[in-house]
Amino acid sequence: MKLIEKMIRCSINGITLDVEAGTTILQAAKKVGVDVPTLCHLDLHDIGIANQSANCRVCLVEDEKRHQLVPACAEKVVEGMAVQTDSLKAVMARRTSLELLLSNHPQDCLTCIKNLDCELQTLAHDMNIKEIHYPGEKMNHPLDLTSKGISKDSNKCIMCRRCITMCDEVQTVGILSPLKRGFDVVVATAFHLDMDQTSCTYCGQCVSVCPTAALAEMNDTPKVWRALNHPEKHVVVQIAPAVRVALAEEFGFPPGEISTGKIVAALKRLRFDTVVDTNFGADLTVIEEAHELVDRMENGGRLPMLTSCCPAWVQFIEHQFPELLDVPSSCKSPQQMVGTLIKSYYAEKRAIDPKKIVSVSVMPCLAKKAEAARDEFHQNGLRDVDYVITTRELARMIKEAAIDFKTLQEQPFDELLSDSTGAAAIFGTTGGVLEAAARTAYEMMTGKELKEVDFTAIRGLEGVREATIPMGERSLRIGIAHELGNARKLLEAIRDGKSHFDLIEIMACPGGCIGGGGQPYHHGRLDVIKARQEALYRLDATLPKRKSHQNEEVIQLYDVFLEKPGSHKAHQLLHTTYSAKTRI
Amino acid sequence: MKNKILDISSLDRALLDQLDTYIKNLEGDNEENLIHVLHRAQALFGHLPHNLQLYVARALNLSGAKVNGVVTFYSFFNEEPTGKYVVSVCMGTACFVKGADKVLQKILDIIGTKKNEMSADGLFTVKDVRCIGACGLAPVVTINDKVYGKVQVNDVETLIGRYKGGQSA
Numbered sequence: 001m002k003l004i005e006k007m008i009r010c011s012i013n014g015i016t017l018d019v020e021a022g023t024t025i026l027q028a029a030k031k032v033g034v035d036v037p038t039l040c041h042l043d044l045h046d047i048g049i050a051n052q053s054a055n056c057r058v059c060l061v062e063d064e065k066r067h068q069l070v071p072a073c074a075e076k077v078v079e080g081m082a083v084q085t086d087s088l089k090a091v092m093a094r095r096t097s098l099e100l101l102l103s104n105h106p107q108d109c110l111t112c113i114k115n116l117d118c119e120l121q122t123l124a125h126d127m128n129i130k131e132i133h134y135p136g137e138k139m140n141h142p143l144d145l146t147s148k149g150i151s152k153d154s155n156k157c158i159m160c161r162r163c164i165t166m167c168d169e170v171q172t173v174g175i176l177s178p179l180k181r182g183f184d185v186v187v188a189t190a191f192h193l194d195m196d197q198t199s200c201t202y203c204g205q206c207v208s209v210c211p212t213a214a215l216a217e218m219n220d221t222p223k224v225w226r227a228l229n230h231p232e233k234h235v236v237v238q239i240a241p242a243v244r245v246a247l248a249e250e251f252g253f254p255p256g257e258i259s260t261g262k263i264v265a266a267l268k269r270l271r272f273d274t275v276v277d278t279n280f281g282a283d284l285t286v287i288e289e290a291h292e293l294v295d296r297m298e299n300g301g302r303l304p305m306l307t308s309c310c311p312a313w314v315q316f317i318e319h320q321f322p323e324l325l326d327v328p329s330s331c332k333s334p335q336q337m338v339g340t341l342i343k344s345y346y347a348e349k350r351a352i353d354p355k356k357i358v359s360v361s362v363m364p365c366l367a368k369k370a371e372a373a374r375d376e377f378h379q380n381g382l383r384d385v386d387y388v389i390t391t392r393e394l395a396r397m398i399k400e401a402a403i404d405f406k407t408l409q410e411q412p413f414d415e416l417l418s419d420s421t422g423a424a425a426i427f428g429t430t431g432g433v434l435e436a437a438a439r440t441a442y443e444m445m446t447g448k449e450l451k452e453v454d455f456t457a458i459r460g461l462e463g464v465r466e467a468t469i470p471m472g473e474r475s476l477r478i479g480i481a482h483e484l485g486n487a488r489k490l491l492e493a494i495r496d497g498k499s500h501f502d503l504i505e506i507m508a509c510p511g512g513c514i515g516g517g518g519q520p521y522h523h524g525r526l527d528v529i530k531a532r533q534e535a536l537y538r539l540d541a542t543l544p545k546r547k548s549h550q551n552e553e554v555i556q557l558y559d560v561f562l563e564k565p566g567s568h569k570a571h572q573l574l575h576t577t578y579s580a581k582t583r584i
Numbered sequence: 585m586k587n588k589i590l591d592i593s594s595l596d597r598a599l600l601d602q603l604d605t606y607i608k609n610l611e612g613d614n615e616e617n618l619i620h621v622l623h624r625a626q627a628l629f630g631h632l633p634h635n636l637q638l639y640v641a642r643a644l645n646l647s648g649a650k651v652n653g654v655v656t657f658y659s660f661f662n663e664e665p666t667g668k669y670v671v672s673v674c675m676g677t678a679c680f681v682k683g684a685d686k687v688l689q690k691i692l693d694i695i696g697t698k699k700n701e702m703s704a705d706g707l708f709t710v711k712d713v714r715c716i717g718a719c720g721l722a723p724v725v726t727i728n729d730k731v732y733g734k735v736q737v738n739d740v741e742t743l744i745g746r747y748k749g750g751q752s753a
């Protein structure tokens with residue numbers, strides 16, 4: 001039985017309405033179509049979390065009866081409340097709040113990485129700020145550019161604490177905290193350590209929610225331009241599954257637009273020498289991973305096995321659960337597999353000196369930048385992947401080159417390392433890696449053809465999902481988690497011996513890579529992520545081959561280069577190791 | 585370990601054992617117990633160096649950032665070693681308008697040290713603190729557990745002089 005809540009009657013700008021108890025003025029205003037500016041407030045309703053620090057005061061409205069200004073984002077509606085959002089008092093108070101925030105804020109918008117994508121800037125524009133009446137002392141914090149993934153500029157921090165809410169409550173990593181108090185307060189790492197000295201996973205979810213450029217991706221586009229301009233370098237680029245269903249948003253397309261062909265065309269216009277596909281690496285990963293899984297299941301190996309495609313998640317387990325490093329699969333991620341092959345197989349086939357090759361990837365992800373720089377990932381002194389740029393960075397490069405993305409003629413990938421199946425396409429969503437692996441493991445274990453390839457039961461955006469997939473004599477017990485807080489729950493169960501899974505997929509970001517920290521900003525809107533997810537499943541369904549082991553080019557790669565799945569050479573090139581790190 | 589400064593091998597094992605025992609006997613939520621544990625740790629070690637803070641973080645399964653945030657929020661926690669006498673100058677509104685900033689400066693000048701740093705002779709640490717609830721006596725200075733009210737710039741020399749010999753007055 002559902003309790004019938006007593007409704008509360010209130011009015012917003014003279015419009016009367018009834019709302020449930022606990023409703024904020026902001027929510028009530030939204031119901032009647034009244035807009036109130038906000039800044040620190042962030043309602044990630046869909047992932048069940050809200051940042052309620054209520055400290056920016058740009059949402060002040062007037063409570064008429066009490067003649068008081070109250071923050072609309074935090075103040076709950078009470079019976080008989082009458083709110084004016086546009087009284088002169090409220091408008092002026094909001095302006096003052098914003099001016100105070102701006103008074104010590106750097107004013108280098110022209111060259112700021114968030115220029116035209118900054119919530120503070122937009123608000124200053126919307127609120128008609130043309131002059132700041134409170135000259136404040138500017139902050140003078142050193143920039144932190146130590147990590148490969150994230151740049152941190154505390155001078156641009158407005159203390160909204162969204163990043164802390166994200167890192168503490170959603171990801172449970174706990175990297176950032178307000179240190180000191182009053183005027184000295186700053187959002188910082190423990191002991192002001194450099195970012196690269198902390199246990200930050202570089203998932204970039206704090207970046208996704210930071211309203212300013214206080215937290216942003218490291219900008220690697222200058223390095224890529226330099227490589228492109230180098231007369232002797234042969235620049236090969238790969239693009240990740242999730243990029244093709246998000247990049248077009250930066251050019252005015254609706255979320256969920258599939259623009260693979262246009263992206264390839266744009267990369268060619270940018271004068272990359274060869275465009276290959278991370279999806280090829282995804283198929284390859286599936287084969288190596290399925291092989292490893294079957295091996296572990298048949299020979300009493302460590303179960304569950306955890307997928308290892310997400311470097312933020314790898315970083316998480318190394319720092320937070322160092323006692324469980326025997327559970328992740330030893331497979332490199334698709335990015336790293338393709339990177340390795342670019343400088344070996346591809347170089348050999350094309351007869352190019354690997355030293356002349358620059359390997360670039362376009363990823364939805366900041367953790368991929370850090371992954372590419374891991375100690376483990378090089379051969380003969382050459383990095384598998386030299387530079388990683390995000391979806392957002394590629395969009396910036398395309399704009400910089402004044403390429404008209406909308407009218408670009410679609411182009412196919414170049415020939416090598418580019419064949420892929422539907423199984424690879426869905427790597428970009430939570431549940432996708434596991435579904436892909438299941439399609440191949442099924443046929444490996446049963447020797448029979450899998451007729452129904454759509455494992456719809458394990459799809460969706462539920463934080464933790466589980467299922468049992470019958471596989472001939474035995475069955476495969478699988479678990480799926482996205483967001484690191486959910487991953488923590490599964491890991492604790494494994495640690496305490498309470499997990500009964502064979503295979504677990506974990507992705508750090510909400511929705512998986514489609515919600516990655518390097519994707520076009522979704523501003524907490526789950527419908528954007530859903531649209532990207534649907535696009536990936538659409539892509540999968542339209543491809544003629546939907547199982548990784550049907551990938552012709554992968555089969556050929558084993559024939560001529562890697563011998564067979566799990567071979568010595570495959571291990572050398574496609575697998576990696578993990579090491580325990582200190583949790584900070 | 586990557587972070588040498590966080591290496592705990594410099595911490596006295598016997599004291600850590602005492603801290604462990606204290607933590608083991610606590611009940612309830614780790615986050616709520618944090619302040620008590622930090623008080624205890626500071627009582628045992630004299631101050632809360634970074635490696636000790638991280639030790640507490642691990643013992644309570646909290647993040648280092650959380651612990652460091654709490655330590656730097658409250659002025660009664662010291663990350664650095666403190667002098668024999670901790671001189672706290674109230675900078676609350678009442679004290680401030682009565683010239684607490686000048687009193688603070690004078691104290692620093694006479695002792696010859698900087699805010700929050702132990703003086704060279706190990707005798708003093710001078711801090712500014714928030715309102716300590718004795719506004720009627722503004723401006724207020726405390727030295728360890730003694731409270732001095734209505735302190736004027738001219739009084740500072742005599743006041744500090746009483747502690748300078750090293751035995752409390």
Ligand code: SF4
Pocket residue numbers: 150166167171173174175176199200201202203204205206207
């Ligand atoms: S990148 Fe992820 S782990 Fe690192 S601070 Fe941001 S939210 Fe936390």
Ligand code: SF4
Pocket residue numbers: 156157158159160161162163164187206209210211212214215
């Ligand atoms: S770093 Fe960004 S998200 Fe975090 S408190 Fe500062 S402005 Fe807000």
Ligand code: SF4
Pocket residue numbers: 202203309310311312313364365366367368507508509512513514515516517
């Ligand atoms: S889920 Fe994808 S985008 Fe997010 S950190 Fe992992 S690999 Fe990167």
Ligand code: FES
Pocket residue numbers: 037038039040041053054055056057058059060071072073074
């Ligand atoms: S948005 Fe309401 S206080 Fe910041």
Ligand code: FES
Pocket residue numbers: 674675676677678679680714715716717718719720722723724
């Ligand atoms: S302001 Fe100093 S005691 Fe209250």
